[in-house]
Amino acid sequence: MSSRLQIEKLYALGKYADAVPLAEAAVDATRLAHGPDHAETARALNDLAVLYDAMARYDEATKLYREALAIREQQLGAEHADTATSLVNLAHACYRLGHYDEAEETYRRGLTIYERLVGPTHPDTATCLNNLALLYDAVGRYNDAEELYQRALTTYETALGPNHPDTATSLNNLALHYDAQRRYDDAEPLFERALTICERILGQAHPRTATSMSNLATLYSHQRRYEDAEALFRKALAVFETAFGTDHGNIAVTVNSLANLYWLQGRRREAEPLYKRALEIHQKVHGPDHPRTVACRKRLAEATRDRADEQTSQSDA
Numbered sequence: 001m002s003s004r005l006q007i008e009k010l011y012a013l014g015k016y017a018d019a020v021p022l023a024e025a026a027v028d029a030t031r032l033a034h035g036p037d038h039a040e041t042a043r044a045l046n047d048l049a050v051l052y053d054a055m056a057r058y059d060e061a062t063k064l065y066r067e068a069l070a071i072r073e074q075q076l077g078a079e080h081a082d083t084a085t086s087l088v089n090l091a092h093a094c095y096r097l098g099h100y101d102e103a104e105e106t107y108r109r110g111l112t113i114y115e116r117l118v119g120p121t122h123p124d125t126a127t128c129l130n131n132l133a134l135l136y137d138a139v140g141r142y143n144d145a146e147e148l149y150q151r152a153l154t155t156y157e158t159a160l161g162p163n164h165p166d167t168a169t170s171l172n173n174l175a176l177h178y179d180a181q182r183r184y185d186d187a188e189p190l191f192e193r194a195l196t197i198c199e200r201i202l203g204q205a206h207p208r209t210a211t212s213m214s215n216l217a218t219l220y221s222h223q224r225r226y227e228d229a230e231a232l233f234r235k236a237l238a239v240f241e242t243a244f245g246t247d248h249g250n251i252a253v254t255v256n257s258l259a260n261l262y263w264l265q266g267r268r269r270e271a272e273p274l275y276k277r278a279l280e281i282h283q284k285v286h287g288p289d290h291p292r293t294v295a296c297r298k299r300l301a302e303a304t305r306d307r308a309d310e311q312t313s314q315s316d317a
Contacts, residue, residue, distance in 0.1 A: 003029075007047060016054045017245065023048040039082070042071035046086060053089070056249035056285045058096045065090040081124075084113035088128050095135050096249075098291045107132045123166065126155035130170055137177055149174040165208060168197035172215050179219050188223075191216040207250065210239035214254050221261050233258045249292075252281035256296055259303075268307045275300040 003026050010019035023044070030044040049064035069086035076082055087110035094103035111128040118124055133148035153174055156167040175190035195216055198209040217232035237254045244251060259274035279300050282293040 004047065007051075011051065011054070015243070016051050020048070020051050020055070023051050037071055037074065039072065039075045042068040042075070042082070042086070045071075046089065049089065049093075053093055053096070055244065056096075058093050058285075059287075062090065062093040062097065065093055079113055079116070081113070081117050084110045084117070084124070087113070088131065092131055095131070095138070100135060100139055103135055104132070107135065121155050121158060123156060123159045126152040126159070126170070127166070129155070130173055133177075134173060137180070142177070142181065146174075146177055149177055163197050163201065165198065165201055168194040168201075168212065169208070171197075172212055175219075176215060179215075179222065182222070184219060184223055187219055188216075191219055205239055205242065207240060207243045210236040210243075210254075211250065213239070214250075214257065217261075218257055221257070221264065226261060226265055229261055230258070233261065247281050247284050249281070249285045252278045252285065252292070252296070255281070256299070260299075263303060268303070272300070272303050272307060275303050 003022055007019045007022050007026065010016070010022070027041070027044045027048055030038070030041045034040045045064045045068040049061045049068065052058075052061035052064065065086060069083065069090055072080060072083045072086050087106050091103045091106035091110060094100075094106060107128060111125065111132065114122065114125045114128055129148045130152040133145040133152065136142070136145035136148065149170070153167070153170040156164065156170045160166055171190045171194040175187040175194065178184075178187035178190070191212070195209070195212040198206065198212045202209050213232045213236035217229045217236065220226075220229035220232065233254060237251065237258065240248060240251045240254060255274050256278035259271040259278065262268075262271035262274070275296065279293070279296045282290065282296050287293065
């Protein structure tokens with residue numbers, strides 16, 4: 001089996017940490033064989049960046065995406081499909097880092113190329129639509145986001161079928177959009193369908209399945225179905241920890257969600273250490289100024305203050 005096939009297999013299994021050494025070696029070997037500015041080198045850089053991205057090593061991923069993009073623009077041209085792939089990947093990394101203006105501009109460049117080369121109903125176009133919708137949700141452009149989510153879902157279902165993992169991702173994203181607007185009855189069947197697809201196609205121990213579990217758990221929390229939510233959060237957290245170790249962005253998000261769940265139930269002593277753990281991971285993975293880090297730091301401060309006030313009230317009584 002070739003090195004690239006091994007990397008792709010490990011990526012599909014969610015074993016990103018195992019794939020990274022192979023991908024790093026592939027970059028070195030490709031540079032040696034073809035030179036630093038060859039299209040094959042750009043492909044190897046992109047493959048490694050995708051793994052870094054999946055492991056929430058966004059700064060490293062962004063650097064490699066930029067390098068791969070520069071090579072592809074020079075060697076393949078600004079309108080090539082591989083150039084569009086580099087643009088979309090770079091945009092996604094910028095989005096993850098909270099660089100929303102650059103992310104939107106870069107997504108739109110990639111989308112324009114995809115629509116021209118493969119048409120508006122191709123899965124690559126749908127992926128770009130989906131990612132741009134995520135960005136619009138993040139900046140509060142909810143109507144624009146919903147339109148793009150629905151376009152992307154229709155495209156995935158038509159092009160890939162109703163039971164493909166990418167269709168599940170699209171279902172999850174539209175459901176998250178509904179959940180954020182408290183449209184719980186619209187969100188629940190989409191979350192459940194997405195989880196069913198992931199469990200059937202990827203298995204229960206895959207990170208994408210864990211993401212679906214966590215999303216449905218969040219909905220249950222909003223519906224005050226606390227026992228159901230806790231069971232799913234814990235299941236998702238176990239999968240993430242097995243796949244990624246202890247310091248991954250998905251782990252921080254899940255730990256923070258579990259802390260929120262405990263806080264809602266008045267389980268203050270259980271919530272606070274989870275907020276601390278989530279903040280430590282966010283700071284390590286995203287840096288001190290990322291929106292997720294800032295939000296988590298604020299939530300921990302509120303939790304610490306509220307618990308101190310509670311202890312003072314009990315002492316006074």
